[in-house]
Amino acid sequence: MERTGQMLDRRWLSNNGPLVQEFEQRIANFLGVKHCICVCNATIGLEIAIRAANLKGEVIVPSFTFVSTVNAFVLRGARPVFIDIRPDTLNMDESRLEECITPRTRAIVPVHYAGVGCEMDAIVPIAERRGLSVVEDNAHGLFARYRGKRLGTFGQFATQSFHETKNVICGEGGALIVNEPAYVERAEILREKGTDRSRFYRGAVDKYTWVDIGSSYLPSDLLAAFLLAQLEKHEEIRCVRGRIWHAYEAGLGEWARDSGVGLPQVPPHVEQSYHMFYLLLPSAEARTGLIERLKARGILAVFHYVPLHLSKMGMDFGGRLGACPVTESISARLVRLPFYNDLSRELQEEVMDAIRAFRCR
Ligand SMILES: Cc1ncc(COP(=O)(O)O)c(C=O)c1O
Numbered sequence: 001m002e003r004t005g006q007m008l009d010r011r012w013l014s015n016n017g018p019l020v021q022e023f024e025q026r027i028a029n030f031l032g033v034k035h036c037i038c039v040c041n042a043t044i045g046l047e048i049a050i051r052a053a054n055l056k057g058e059v060i061v062p063s064f065t066f067v068s069t070v071n072a073f074v075l076r077g078a079r080p081v082f083i084d085i086r087p088d089t090l091n092m093d094e095s096r097l098e099e100c101i102t103p104r105t106r107a108i109v110p111v112h113y114a115g116v117g118c119e120m121d122a123i124v125p126i127a128e129r130r131g132l133s134v135v136e137d138n139a140h141g142l143f144a145r146y147r148g149k150r151l152g153t154f155g156q157f158a159t160q161s162f163h164e165t166k167n168v169i170c171g172e173g174g175a176l177i178v179n180e181p182a183y184v185e186r187a188e189i190l191r192e193k194g195t196d197r198s199r200f201y202r203g204a205v206d207k208y209t210w211v212d213i214g215s216s217y218l219p220s221d222l223l224a225a226f227l228l229a230q231l232e233k234h235e236e237i238r239c240v241r242g243r244i245w246h247a248y249e250a251g252l253g254e255w256a257r258d259s260g261v262g263l264p265q266v267p268p269h270v271e272q273s274y275h276m277f278y279l280l281l282p283s284a285e286a287r288t289g290l291i292e293r294l295k296a297r298g299i300l301a302v303f304h305y306v307p308l309h310l311s312k313m314g315m316d317f318g319g320r321l322g323a324c325p326v327t328e329s330i331s332a333r334l335v336r337l338p339f340y341n342d343l344s345r346e347l348q349e350e351v352m353d354a355i356r357a358f359r360c361r
Helices: 002-010 018-031 042-052 067-075 094-100 120-130 181-191 197-201 221-231 234-259 284-296 312-316 325-333 345-356
Strands: 036-039 057-062 078-083 105-108 133-137 157-161 174-178 278-280 334-336
Touching (some): 018 036, 018 174, 036 042, 042 067, 042 157, 042 181, 057 067, 067 078, 078 105, 094 120, 105 120, 181 197, 221 234, 234 345, 284 325, 284 345
Parallel strands (some): 057 105, 105 133
Antiparallel strands (some): 278 334
16 A cells, blocks of 8 residues: 555656666565566566577477467567476476577576476576576566575576466566676667667666667556565565465375375475475376366366477477477376465365365375
């Protein structure tokens, strides 16, 4: 309310207002980076990164991700090369990176699945050695860390999502972290209708004008007010989500062991964002059975992602059955459990009771 009040007092509702700028600065400070650029959603953030660094050519992306990670590149003229995931964290399998690299490769796109960091100790040196950009898709991992370093600070670019399904939300929103100073100005121009208006706001020019082909990608100050209020409570949000995550882990551990069900694995060198909790059922049939059983008790549990290399578009880019076997297996068996900030202890117990009553074998 206080933030909304500030916004109304200033009478600035449109984009690039004082609250958008404050939010950008605060995210940058939290992450310890210089440049954070607010955008309408993470998908747009990816598109801007690709254009700012001209990342046409081949990009290595996991098949196990949301469509935006790949579509943004294809829309801007790149070709996806799908890489399989690790069976433990469900992140890009860094041991397969070298075999995916060709003379046409321009970028590697690690997706920090469920806010658990990819193995950046392996990925970044490969990218450096082969002269490739790293664009982190950090839609799930705001404020998480890998070996003590915040996700979103490893690549030349990183995107954050504030979609309503994420930890910090504004309905639709996102940010692009630009860790390579040479790309900052172009990224700002691309999101401001191709104008140098950001330079004008900083007082670097006395008028702004059309200098490139861009579009209107800035969020309104209204959304920034919403986001700033949550940023002030982000530790609290993390605590609440951590409690929910650990309650699932403790409450379902024994049942999972007895039932041959996998739980999320978080390596000790990773500090996760507590974005989601999932189960890996022993078979596709068991997953369908569990989802149906939960549905009968009024509990919505969903699955994702359908492997992108087997989608219509993915197959047009050469995807074929068997190309990413871990992705194919995980995708058929994963189910996400209800996970939101105000999930009560009682409701969570109900969900776990329903799961524990399910026999998969
Ligand atoms: C891994 C991943 N990348 C990208 C996106 C796209 O985010 P946005 O909806 O903010 O464009 C999502 C959204 O769910 C996502 O889960």
